[in-house]
Amino acid sequence: MSDVLKIKKPVEEGITEFLKYLLEKNKVNGKFSQLLPKYWEAAKNSEVLPSLRPTCTACEHFVPALADIIVSVAGNKNLTEECSLHLNTSKGEELAQGAPGNKTTEKLNDRELSKLKELRQKEREKLFASVKDKNLGLAGMVKTFAPCLSCHGCRQVCPICFCTLCDFDSKTQEDKPSHYESELQQKGGARIPSGTLYFHTGRMIHMAVSCVNCGMCSDVCPVDIPVATLFSMVGESLQKLFDYLPGKDLEEPAPCETFIENEFAGLGE
Amino acid sequence: MTATESIKIEKPPKGASIPAKKGIKKAILGIFKKALETESLDALIIPVKVPETESYAWVLLKDTALLENADPLPPVMTIQGGKVLSDLTKHGKINKNIAAVLRPCETRAAVELFKLKQLHFENISLISIDCPGAIPLSEYLAEPEKSEKSFGNVLDKWDGDDSVREICKTCYRFSLPTLTNAPASDLHIGLSGNTKDDVVLIPVTSKGEKILEKLDLKPESSLQKWETKIKEIKKIKSQRRKEFNHDFKTNISGPEKFTAVFDGCINCHNCQSVCPICYCQQCYFDSATTKLSSEDYFRRAKERGALRFPLDTMLFHLGRMSHMALSCVSCGACEDGLPHVHFRISGLQPRRRADPASIQLYPGNK
Numbered sequence A: 001m002s003d004v005l006k007i008k009k010p011v012e013e014g015i016t017e018f019l020k021y022l023l024e025k026n027k028v029n030g031k032f033s034q035l036l037p038k039y040w041e042a043a044k045n046s047e048v049l050p051s052l053r054p055t056c057t058a059c060e061h062f063v064p065a066l067a068d069i070i071v072s073v074a075g076n077k078n079l080t081e082e083c084s085l086h087l088n089t090s091k092g093e094e095l096a097q098g099a100p101g102n103k104t105t106e107k108l109n110d111r112e113l114s115k116l117k118e119l120r121q122k123e124r125e126k127l128f129a130s131v132k133d134k135n136l137g138l139a140g141m142v143k144t145f146a147p148c149l150s151c152h153g154c155r156q157v158c159p160i161c162f163c164t165l166c167d168f169d170s171k172t173q174e175d176k177p178s179h180y181e182s183e184l185q186q187k188g189g190a191r192i193p194s195g196t197l198y199f200h201t202g203r204m205i206h207m208a209v210s211c212v213n214c215g216m217c218s219d220v221c222p223v224d225i226p227v228a229t230l231f232s233m234v235g236e237s238l239q240k241l242f243d244y245l246p247g248k249d250l251e252e253p254a255p256c257e258t259f260i261e262n263e264f265a266g267l268g269e
Numbered sequence B: 001m002t003a004t005e006s007i008k009i010e011k012p013p014k015g016a017s018i019p020a021k022k023g024i025k026k027a028i029l030g031i032f033k034k035a036l037e038t039e040s041l042d043a044l045i046i047p048v049k050v051p052e053t054e055s056y057a058w059v060l061l062k063d064t065a066l067l068e069n070a071d072p073l074p075p076v077m078t079i080q081g082g083k084v085l086s087d088l089t090k091h092g093k094i095n096k097n098i099a100a101v102l103r104p105c106e107t108r109a110a111v112e113l114f115k116l117k118q119l120h121f122e123n124i125s126l127i128s129i130d131c132p133g134a135i136p137l138s139e140y141l142a143e144p145e146k147s148e149k150s151f152g153n154v155l156d157k158w159d160g161d162d163s164v165r166e167i168c169k170t171c172y173r174f175s176l177p178t179l180t181n182a183p184a185s186d187l188h189i190g191l192s193g194n195t196k197d198d199v200v201l202i203p204v205t206s207k208g209e210k211i212l213e214k215l216d217l218k219p220e221s222s223l224q225k226w227e228t229k230i231k232e233i234k235k236i237k238s239q240r241r242k243e244f245n246h247d248f249k250t251n252i253s254g255p256e257k258f259t260a261v262f263d264g265c266i267n268c269h270n271c272q273s274v275c276p277i278c279y280c281q282q283c284y285f286d287s288a289t290t291k292l293s294s295e296d297y298f299r300r301a302k303e304r305g306a307l308r309f310p311l312d313t314m315l316f317h318l319g320r321m322s323h324m325a326l327s328c329v330s331c332g333a334c335e336d337g338l339p340h341v342h343f344r345i346s347g348l349q350p351r352r353r354a355d356p357a358s359i360q361l362y363p364g365n366k
């Protein structure tokens, strides 16, 4: 048994009001509780909240097209009055059969969704333009990854990097002392650990075509390298080449599983 | 015979004093330059500021031009130096005469890695340096200029600034362990406390002695002033450590408080991958053994009513602790390696996180 504070409001509104109260009375501090009401407001009004993670402000695929049930949030003006579950597949319909609530037939609010999509696309252009010259190209990559600790946290949290033992953590990639001796001989110096850029470009080659722009790799990076922005950008250009959107279709084979003779025959000519 | 395969010399009564009119770092780099030019050393391992960026990288160098941006005592610890030495010599001895310039917790990590057969000391000399601490990596990255400045203050006043990492504030092993105990380095650089007129090079082993000899430096200066200062600081820091450990114990005792420390853990294993002591190629907790079948997950979910993902974060932390806490050198790399996500979510002051470092089991230099 415990005391219950009953606020006669729909749950989002109630929570928002309660959080506002806590903030006003200085009962809590911290950005998170301040951001939460703004977060719901922005969702309702199809706006881009600047304090989101960079790759989230630039995410165009915010409607989970493959899901069995889609909870309508983005651009849903009725967010505070009702909770709409769109039964997207027969599995979803089956799950919802007999559940309390009224059943109607509705489409997701296309106008609002495309408004948000447009805004996000603009953000995406801005975001990519901001990293293009600064962070890509050999000089840019060297600078960008200069503070990298080689912790491989970005790989560890990436949903697409699934290998139990990453090649870049394996013995194959460990240098013998003789490697460093010859580096000393030839260049007068060598960075230890070696192969930082090699790891990042290698990881990029392995998985960028399936990068889902989720932002985890940036979130985990202890030295704030915009890993997700870069992977997402390189990923997108690769995905365009293959006319492929990762995670869109269960039946569509991943480009790395598909062999097409004479694919990109023009390359290298 | 010691770990470094060199003979410990009896209590080194004296050191070679080097004038530091243009600053202690310049004075130290001057010595290194001479050592490379005269081929007293074939190469050095030392942190170097990466040009045009706010970051430090470990560089093995023989080209003295690269010394331009080197820093024997950078404001941050990026990659733990013991780990760097292991990267270099894990697969065998190096055939060059090399000295590595490390913070004391890094030399101790190197010694531990040697015992764990992850490092070869042949041809390698350890040069340690009195260390006033390091600025938290996240703070340095957010405000590099401010951090460089406050680190300057830390170096000037030694214990007068609280901008260094928590673990450093309470680090009483910031200098030579003791002058009579087993050597943790071959040559020690004493920053003579709050007088900035000179630095003193203290030979600890025959290897260190040889380096000085080749450089034509005679250990003739008394160490008394330096020793007094070091003892003073050690006393303050040991006391602080005691208090910290006491508070820490109160704050984490009991399963509830202990799990609360890790409640933000996202299982990235960064703490493990940056730890110099966690050397396993494939950590047990990342191995296929720890991935259960879906039936197992269902069974566990049923038994407990719910299952939190990722699974077994506590098992990982307790397991890691029991695997390596005996060799933990209290270097703080695991805290520095945490994703900032911890701070961003809470928006609160960085919380004190689990700190295996505070388990005072390290036998090396009690």
Ligand code: SF4
Pocket: A147, A148, A149, A150, A151, A152, A153, A154, A155, A217, A220, A221, A222, A223, A224, A225, A227
């Ligand atoms: S998470 Fe950051 S520091 Fe760690 S390997 Fe990736 S880019 Fe480097």
Ligand code: SF4
Pocket: A154, A157, A158, A159, A160, A161, A210, A211, A212, A213, A214, A215, A216, A217, A218, A227, A228, A231, A232
């Ligand atoms: S943004 Fe891409 S690379 Fe980064 S974690 Fe997500 S899927 Fe992996």
Ligand code: SF4
Pocket: B077, B103, B104, B105, B106, B131, B132, B133, B134, B167, B168, B169, B171, B172, B173, B174, B330, B331, B332
């Ligand atoms: S723990 Fe901190 S103060 Fe102690 S030696 Fe390491 S960096 Fe220096």
Ligand code: SF4
Pocket: B264, B265, B266, B267, B268, B269, B270, B271, B272, B337, B338, B339
């Ligand atoms: S670095 Fe932090 S979040 Fe990652 S596994 Fe360790 S405690 Fe958990």
Ligand code: SF4
Pocket: B271, B274, B275, B276, B277, B278, B327, B328, B329, B330, B331, B332, B333, B334, B335, B356, B357
């Ligand atoms: S557990 Fe943390 S403090 Fe201890 S040696 Fe490893 S990184 Fe350093």
